[in-house]
Structures are given as structure tokens and as C-alpha cells.
Amino acid sequence: MSIVKLSNNGVKNATAFGSITGLGDMVFIKKVTASSSGTVSFVDGSSDVVLDNTYKEYLFTYNNIHPSADQPNFTFQGSTNSGSSYGINITSSVFNAYHSESDSEATVAYSNGSDLAQSTSYQRVITEVNNANDGSVSGMLHLFDPSNDTFVKHFIAKSQGYSDASGVTENPYSWNMYIGGYFNTTSAIDAIQFKFTSGNIDAGDICLYGIN
Numbered sequence: 744m745s746i747v748k749l750s751n752n753g754v755k756n757a758t759a760f761g762s763i764t765g766l767g768d769m770v771f772i773k774k775v776t777a778s779s780s781g782t783v784s785f786v787d788g789s790s791d792v793v794l795d796n797t798y799k800e801y802l803f804t805y806n807n808i809h810p811s812a813d814q815p816n817f818t819f820q821g822s823t824n825s826g827s828s829y830g831i832n833i834t835s836s837v838f839n840a841y842h843s844e845s846d847s848e849a850t851v852a853y854s855n856g857s858d859l860a861q862s863t864s865y866q867r868v869i870t871e872v873n874n875a876n877d878g879s880v881s882g883m884l885h886l887f888d889p890s891n892d893t894f895v896k897h898f899i900a901k902s903q904g905y906s907d908a909s910g911v912t913e914n915p916y917s918w919n920m921y922i923g924g925y926f927n928t929t930s931a932i933d934a935i936q937f938k939f940t941s942g943n944i945d946a947g948d949i950c951l952y953g954i955n
Contacts, residue, residue: 769802772951777944779811785951786826787933794933796890798953803886803935805902805949807879810872812942814907816857817872817880818865821889821896821926822934829936830863835924839870841906843916857920861927865938868900868922872939873907873915879947880904882920889932896926 773792775783785803787794794801808817820829837857842849857867869880882902889896899922906918926932937949 767800768955770798770953770955772953774948774950776948777808777946780944782936782938783944783949784826784934784936785949786822788825792951793953794889794935794951795931798955799888800954801886801889802952802954803884803937803949804881804952805883805937806881806947808872808881808937808947808949809879809945810874810939810942811945812939813874814871815874815939815941816867817869817902817904817937817939818867819884819900819935819937820863820865821886821932822936823928823930823932826934826936829865829934831932832861832863832927833859833866833924834861834927835859835866835922837867838921839919841916841918843914848916854920857922859924865940866900866922866924867920867940869902869904869906869920870918871904871906873905874942874945875905875907875915878905878907878915884935886932886935892929892931894929896928896932897923898925899923 785792821831822829837854839854840851884900887897902920904918907914
């Protein structure tokens with residue numbers, strides 16, 4: 744029986760599992776370690792960053808991002824002018840799930856306070872991160888074909904945070920957010936910036952990879 748495999752490298756046929764090759768490779772590009780940083784930016788052509796048509800998909804991973812302020816949202820935005828400004832129109836949808844440490848509160852719901860509709864605001868990827876010594880957020884953001892000059896630029900993100908929201912009576916809790924959306928532009932996106940809605944990124948690292 745023939746197996747058809749889809750990948751970024753095209754369609755391949757195989758007659759045995761052992762012969763399936765050509766999976767997309769993840770190529771490390773850049774790591775930025777934050778230290779009381781107001782923002783972390785990845786700008787194509789700056790500081791060894793590649794964010795152009797070299798790859799059709801890019802992956803950002805953020806690891807133990809710790810806020811200086813209490814309960815800020817962790818967010819991102821894109822640029823079409825090499826980081827001179829960030830504020831592309833975004834339309835997105837967001838689902839979240841949370842569960843308190845006390846096991847008294849849990850939910851899965853659409854988050855209509857986190858989605859955007861043709862907004863130039865920064866897109867949040869997690870809500871109200873706890874800034875206790877052990878508080879942080881980790882996750883990943885996929886950006887697809889940012890240099891394409893025909894289509895909008897799609898992205899998906901998922902994040903896990905140690906959160907402490909004022910609207911939840913039993914704190915702290917595990918907060919998961921799942922985001923899908925697009926930058927509504929046919930111009931090439933050549934920079935991505937991350938920041939908290941208040942305070943600095945006190946610690947943590949963000950890595951950029953290209954996917955063949």
C-alpha cells in the first residue's frame with residue numbers, strides 16, 4: 744500500500760514507513776535572553792535575524808518569560824518597515840482554559856476580551872501572568888510565509904501561564920490560551936516584537952527558528 748505524505752517540501756509517496764523522508768527541518772536562527780527588557784524584537788537583517796523568504800514558516804518559542812509587573816498580558820505585533828513601527832491590522836480568535844490550584848475553579852471558553860478584529864493593538868498570547876518568583880509564561884508562535892506579497896499572513900500560538908487574574912476568586916491557576924489569526928496585509932512582514940502590557944520582561948528567552 745502506498746503512503747502519501749504531505750510536507751513543506753511537497754508530496755512524497757512511500758511503500759513502507761521506513762522510507763518516508765523529507766520532513767521539514769527546524770533551523771535555529773536566533774536566541775534573545777531578556778533582562779529587564781521593555782521589548783524583545785526580531786528584525787530581519789539585524790543582529791543575525793532572518794525573517795524573509797528564506798523559509799515559508801517561522802517558529803518563535805518563549806521560555807519562562809517572567810514579568811516585572813504583576814498581572815500583565817504577554818503580547819506580540821508585527822512590522823512591515825523593519826521595526827520602525829509595529830501596528831498591522833490583526834483579526835484573531837482565542838480560546839482559553841484555566842484550572843485553579845485549589846481545584847475549585849475550571850473552565851474552557853472563548854475569550855472575547857483577547858481576540859482582535861481589524862485592530863492594530865498587540866495580540867495577547869497569555870493573560871495576567873503572576874510575577875511571583877516562580878511565575879512565568881511559556882509557549883510558541885508560528886508565523887506562516889511572512890514575505891508573501893499576495894496573501895494575508897497567518898499565525899497560530901499556544902501558551903501556558905502561571906496566572907493570577909483579579910476576576911478569578913481562587914488564585915493562582917494554570918492558564919492555557921490558543922490563538923489563531925492573521926495579519927491583514929499583503930506586504931512582507933519583516934519584524935516581530937514581544938512585550939508585556941505593563942512593566943518589563945524581567946527574565947526568560949525567546950528563540951526563532953526557520954522551518955524548511
